[in-house]
Amino acid sequence: MSEASIKKITLLVTSLANFIFPFNVFAINIAIPAIGTEFSMDAFTLGWVSTGFLLASAIFLIPFGKVSDIYGRKRIFMLGLLIFSTVSIPLAFSTSPLMLIILRSIIGIGGAMFLGTLMAILTGVYPIGERGMAMGINTMAVSIGITSGPFLGGLLTQYFGWRSIFLVNFPVGMLIVALVLLKIKMEWKEAKGERFDVKGALLYGFMFLLVMYGITSLPSLQGIVMVVIGAITFPIFLKLEKKAKDPIINVSIFSGNRPFIFSNLAALIYFSATFAIIFILSLYLQFSKGYSPQDAGLILATQSILTIIFSPIAGRLTDRYGARLIASIGMLFTTSGTALLVSINEVTPLEFLIMNLVLLGLGAAFFNGPNQYAIMSSVEKRFLGVASGMLGTMRQIGQVLSMGIATIVLTLVVGKNQITPDSYPLFLVSAQILFVAFAIMCFFGLLASLVRGKI
Structure with a gap:
């Protein structure tokens, strides 16, 4: 062939x-x-x-x-x-x-x-x-x-x-x-x-399970304790990996490798800041605007449709102009769309929301593929599998962290009770707080994307 x-x-x-x-x-x-x-x-x-x-x-x-x-x-x-x-x-x-x-x-x-x-x-x-x-x-x-x-x-x-x-x-x-x-x-x-580092893999799995499950349990005391124990385990894991002959994560791939470090950081920030947005907007459209679940889903599909259309275009531009520029443009789109969502309220026009979904869709298209390119192109061939796994891990941690942040804010502002018409104003306050936090995170993601250096 x-x-x-x-x-x-x-x-x-x-x-x-x-x-x-x-x-x-x-x-x-x-x-x-x-x-x-x-x-x-x-x-x-x-x-x-x-x-x-x-x-x-x-x-x-x-x-x-x-x-x-x-x-x-x-x-x-x-x-x-x-x-x-x-x-x-x-x-x-x-x-x-x-x-x-x-x-x-x-x-x-x-x-x-x-x-x-x-x-x-x-x-x-x-x-x-x-x-x-x-x-x-x-x-x-x-x-x-x-x-x-x-x-x-x-x-x-x-x-x-x-x-x-x-x-x-x-x-x-x-x-x-x-x-x-x-x-x-x-x-x-x-x-x-x-050789496969069995000890390192077991400690990594233990640490990761504590942190991930702990985040999903926040803001409970159990969740806090699990996250703290997981965080304490991290330096122990790093020390073990440095001593291992064939570590599960070779620390040398981070040494002086700005593109790999900052591209993974940008991915973590991106998914932490964006994954919960659709969840929050789904609640907003149904509770504050009165749309049916089906209509809310169709409106929110705007983002994915834009991503589907523009992802191949972003890929071509990456081959021509490089990952740093195109991924940074994507993060700029995402930062802009998230920042504008801070102003939503009960009377926000649907057109305004769709405009922001367009920006978020363009951001996903122009950031994700080019950022993957940057990560996978910045390591030796013998580390490609680990780099691919690292990329997926940043995505998963970011998604869990994003929902954890959303859950904490909703719990603190709205309370643990079911969202009812009486609590819609409090829900809007929590949504605005979240969009402020996510916009700030996106800005730091943009900085991480810009300083990663050339591949």
């Missing part, structure tokens, strides 16, 4: 994988009420249907990135997809809440295996000069998954039941595996011969 054909197939399989994961996340979010009703689950147990999946996928991203560098990225990529797709079959026929949570956590681990390697595979196939376009298309695939997940998930749940959402994973996953087996013969394992 020609080099051009290998590039096209690699782009196809990585884009499909980047689509199916967020599709599953957002489709199941729509089906959560139906799942809770069928199993008579309380709110805490029902929350673990999503929490277990996200924690499992987040904890294993970097470890499996390292495993793929040692034993082969294609192998780990396919194994992850096999787990994700085949375990979805018994998951679809779960007979108890415990079975559902355990099996969904297992497919989360499978997701970590292919998400932690796909950017490394793409980077290994596409050279600088073509890589930006490829990553732009991958960003577009993620946005399609995010956009179509709630809509198709709702249709599947309504007409075929929530179990049908998991059944979709099987044909898509097996199609990707078949394409890889039949069309991609090469393998990438630049760290072959190294």
